[in-house]
Structure formats: C-alpha cells, structure tokens
Amino acid sequence: MKLVIEKDVKAMSENAMYILLGAMLQDKRVNISLTSGRTPRQLYEMMIPLVKDQKKFKDIEYYLFDENPFIDEQYGTNWAEMKEMFFEPAHIDETHIHRITLDNWIDYDWQIRQAGGLDVMIIGLGHDGHFCGNCPRCTQFDSYTYCMEYKDKLAVNPTYGERPRQPYTITMGAKSLMRVQHLVMIVNGKEKAEIFKRFIEEPVNEEVPATILKLHPNFTVICDDEAASLLSIEDESRL
Template sequence: MKLIIEENEQKMSESAMFILLGAMMQDKRVNIFLTSGRSPKILYEMMIPHVKDQEKFKDIQYYLFDENPYIDEEHGPNWNEMQDLFFKEAHIPNERIHIMNQDNWQDFDNDIRHAGGIDVMIIGLGYDGHFCGNCPRCTPFDSYTYCIDFKEKQAVNPSYKDRPRQPFTLTMGPKSLMRVHHLIMIVNGKEKAEIFKRFLDEPIHQDLPATILKLHPNFTVICDQEAASLINPENYKRI
C-alpha cells in the first residue's frame, strides 16, 4: 500500500485526477470505476474540463460498482448522483456507462473480465469503515459481486435507516476489487480521521471491512492532512 498525504482536499483531488488521466491516455479501451459521494466532488469538478468532448477519451468506459435499486425505477441513487456529479457535465453518453442491476449483476464480473478488466478504480472510505456496498459485519470476504437484502445489513447495523423503496444492495465484493489493476482510495476531512486511523492500524476484520483492501497488490491511498491528523506518517513508510 502506498500512502500519500496531501495538504488539503484540492491537492488530494489533483493527485487522484493525475492518476486517472494517466490511465485514460492508454492506446486501448480503458475501463475505470468511479464512486459517488462527497469525497470525489472536487476531483470530478477538476476532471470535467479535461474530459469533456475530448476525442482522445472516446474509448473510455465508465463503471459504477454498487447500486441500491429503487422498486420499479430504471436507475438507483448512485446512477443519479454520478450523472449530477460528473457524467452530464462531462458529456459522457449513457452507452459508455455500465452499472449493475437486477438483471445483470450475476454476470457483472465476467463481463468486466471479457472487456479487459478494470484499469483504475476510485473508492472512498465510509464513516463506519464500509467500502462500495460492503458494510460492517455482513461483508463476505470471499465474494465477487453479490446481492444482499437490506434488512440483513440493518440487523447487524441498527443505525442504518429504513429504505422501504430500496430492499436490497448490489455491490462488487472484495474478490472483485482484488482484480482491479490499480485501486485508489481517497479520504478527506477531520470527520474521517478516526476511522482512517483504524483502517490503517487494525488487522483485517469484519467490523471494519475496508481493512481487507490492504491486501490489494497495487493500492494507493490519498488523503488530506485533516484525515491524517491522528496518525504519524513515519509509521507507514515503506521499509
């Protein structure tokens, strides 16, 4: 794992953007995973002018790695949020955006392998240590993409609020992420400092499922100084 601590959220986002744009410059079909949420907001704002209507990026394929489908609706909240955060402003056509749904999730991993695999993936660190849709105490560490009933997640995480219109979660599991060529986690803000320290210091365990990602062979973690405020960077330098 390579840890990069940047001065602020702007610098963190800039570093992540350079990695993404570098991967996107390859002379082939490039597949990238993007995340919704608060952490990548500035990253996407910075990327849009570089990507919008650029012929050199016409072969880029975008994937979303989890979804909480609404009953009787075509798209869930992750699709909708990513449209607002990035895809609409960057003029990314829907046919180049791939997301799992009730019909295709069982074939999602094989479809990605047949498309050449994922070149680079951006993820965040959840406030409770979750990643993608992999939540505490209900993440099968030996899983590829899977479906989980929301009530099962709620039973072991009582703080999760009811979602009657979203009865289940579809998500890529840990084994799916281990296939990604370059995995990048971005973490920012003081409110993430405690869970970030735990993620770095604790062994792999179900109460903090993101710890499993430390096994990834090409894993870069980029954070700002606020998120790193409780750690001593010297403890995480490579020997």
C-alpha cells in the same frame, strides 16, 4: 499499499486526477470505475473541463460498482448521483456507462473480464469503514459482485436508516476489487480521521471491512492532512 498524504482536499483530488488521466490516455480500451459521495466532488469538478467533448477520451468505458435500486426501477441513488456530479456535465455518452442492476449482477464480473478488466477504480472510505457497498458485520470477503437484502444490512447497522423503496443492495465484493489493476482510495476531512486510523492500524476484520483492501497488490491511498491527523509517524513510515 502506498500512502500519500496531501495538505488539503484540492491537492488530494489533483493527485487522484493525474492517476485517472494517466490511465485514460492509454492506447487501448480503458475501463474505469468511479465512486459517488462527498469526497470525490472536487475531483470531478477538476476533471470535467479536461474530459468534456475531448475525442481522446470518447471511448473510455465507465463501470458503476454498487447500487440500491428503487422498487420497479433498474437503478438507484448511485446512478443518479454520478449523473449529476460527473456523467452529464462531462458529456459522457450513456452507451459508455455500465450500470449494475438486479438483472445483470450475477454476470457483472464476467462482463468486466471479457472487456479486459478494470484499469483503475476510485473508491472512498465510509464513515464506519465500509467500502463500496460492503458494510461492517455483513461484508462477504470471499465474494465477487453480490446482492443482499437491505434489511439484512440494516439489522447489523441500525444507524443506516430504513429504505423501504430500496429493498436490495448490490455491490462488487472484495474479490472483484482485487482484480482491478490499480485501486485508489481517497479520504479527506477530520470526521474521517478516527476511522482512517483504524483502517491503517488494524488487521483485516469485519468491523472495518476496508482493511481487506490492504491485501491488494497495487493499492494507493491518498488523503489530506485532516484525515491523517491521528496517524503516528510510525504508522506513516510503516507503509
């Protein structure tokens, strides 16, 4: 694992953007996976004018890695947020966006492998140490993409709040992420400092599911000074 500490969220976002653009400029089919949420918002703001209507990026394929679909609908909040933050303003053709659904999740990993695998994935670190849809005490470390009832996740994470219109949660598991060629995590803000310290210092455990990702052979973690504020010099030098 490589740890990169930047001074602020702008520098962190720039670093992640250079990794993405470098992968996207390869002379082959390029498959990438992007995260929704608060953390990548500035990253996408920087990328949009560089990607929008650019022929050299027109054949990039985008894969969503988790979803909580609404009842009687194929898609959920993740798809809606990614459309708003990046896909629509960057003029990404929907034929190049691959969504995870209740109908295709069983074959999702196979479809990605048939397409050459994911070149790069950007993920965040959840406030409680979750990654993608893999949450404390209910993460299946030995799984590829899987589906579970939301009530089972809520039973062990009661602070999540009920989602009566979204009864299922679908996510790529740890094994799916281990297949990504370059896995990149971005973390920022004081509010993430404590969980980030736990992620760095603790061994693999179900209370902080993201710890499993430290086993990935090509894993880059980019954070800002605030997120790294509780790390000791020993922590930083060990990585």
